[in-house]
Amino acid sequence: MDDLVALRRTLHATAEVGLHLPATQAIVRDAIAGLGLDTTLGQELSSVTAVLRGARPGPVVLLRADMDALPIAEATGLPYASTNGAMHACGHDMHMAGLVGAARILGARRDELPGTVVFMFQPGEEGYAGGRLMIEEGVLDAAGRRPVAAYAIHVDCVLGAGEFVTRAGPIMASASGLNIRVEGTGGHAAYPYQAVDPVPVAAEIVLALQTFVTRRVPVTDPAVVSVVRLHSDSNAPNVLPSSVAIDLNIRTLSRETLRLVREELGRLVAGLAAAHGCTARTEFIDSYPVTHNDPAETAAVLDLLGDRVRQLPAPAMASEDFGYVLEEVPGALLFLGARPAGVPAADAPPMHSERAAFDDAVLSIQAQTLAELAWRRLAQETAT
Known part of the structure; x- marks a missing residue:
């Protein structure tokens, strides 16, 4: 000993x-x-x-x-x-x-x-x-x-x-990730109507994630989806960014729920971005089973x-x-x-x-x- x-x-x-x-x-x-x-x-x-x-x-x-x-x-x-x-x-x-x-x-x-x-x-x-x-x-x-x-x-x-x-x-649980990049056009902060601002779109996506888990994932086979990183490509106080990155951490207890989250989150993000004139790219990162x-x-x-x-x-x-x-x-x-x-x-x-x-x-x-x-x-x- x-x-x-x-x-x-x-x-x-x-x-x-x-x-x-x-x-x-x-x-x-x-x-x-x-x-x-x-x-x-x-x-x-x-x-x-x-x-x-x-x-x-x-x-x-x-x-x-x-x-x-x-x-x-x-x-x-x-x-x-x-x-x-x-x-x-x-x-x-x-x-x-x-x-x-x-x-x-x-x-x-x-x-x-x-x-x-x-x-x-x-x-x-x-x-x-x-x-x-x-x-x-x-x-x-x-x-x-x-x-x-x-x-x-x-x-x-x-x-x-x-x-x-x-x-x-x-x-x-399993551990996975989803990296999201919401892309607009950026512009002057004083004239947002002249740009396609990805920030409010990113905010809607973050809020929609909470509803997604409670309404799409069964409580008997749960998932946890957490936003762990959120940042834009703007480094100036008067510039609207052209893109916002959102990184998610995903925990599940079965392959079935992981498949559901992986497939449907991508569609949700793409739909919200398109509704506001933005595009969204997603990258799924498979990790621990x-x-x-x-x-x-x-x-x-x-x-x-x-x-x-x-x-x-x-x-x-x-x-x-x-x-x-x-x-x-x-x-x-x-x-x-x-x-x-x-x-x-x-x-x-x-x-x-x-x-x-x-x-x-x-x-x-x-x-x-x-x-x-x-x-x-x-x-x-x-x-x-």
Whole structure:
């Protein structure tokens, strides 16, 4: 446990953003050195894939941790706080340390291990689709055959320490984007009737988006459409712009709703623009899929954790690129509470906050749970 806490704090102080994390990658490699793992490094990203082959024959199970931080200036005041403008405000330092712990637990029992475990250390979760890139580079085939199951634990700094939550089916939403450019002609701000001003058209589009969601999308299969950026090409106080850009973030829980939003939003935007003499160009940006927990694998998680786990009544509308893995391999994502001791839930800074803090004490729970999930799944497959 002392080693895992020290590792987590080293990773926290060495936060790196994106797909290329050379310092983080080196720390992870050193942490698993000596365990007898077959280790490969990514080509297009600073990933680490480590394969533990048990002495007994059996299937393959994959365990995953993400590695990247966020571009946030840390304000926790912790003695091991990052000072480089990047911060592990989503707990990925905890994920790496917990997975290293699981590798050490399982590695110590290699002679009894009935199969193979792939440890997937993945950069680029925070919007860079690192999971998809690692799949393209062969992480699912690293052991010579596909895993029969995949598991990941995500810590949460508001949930009570040691408490698990999960659910079968969709647990986190897909994430997509729609970039809109409304084009008019621009002109003098004193003579708007001589121009085709795209600003009021953009304003109508923003308002129409709210009605679109409530009137076109079923409440039983929801969508969230948020305007995240709005700007014009005018840099002068007396000039009407010739174009306005609107960027949307779209969250859905099914392919059907995503298809509806993608197709009908484009028509809505084009129609509103045309009604005012403008044109509109749209670009859809497909990103993370829905994170979908396999019902059977989720049942195994619930059986293992018993009264330590609570089932979520509804999915979260945030996204997680472990969804790419779960599109290919049945498995489950679960959340583990890591709120620091003595901090009421109402006072705990949320994930992605510059003050987000996590309790090191749950690292042992995380490592043990990942190791036990892998062990049970391998033993189950071997027994059948």
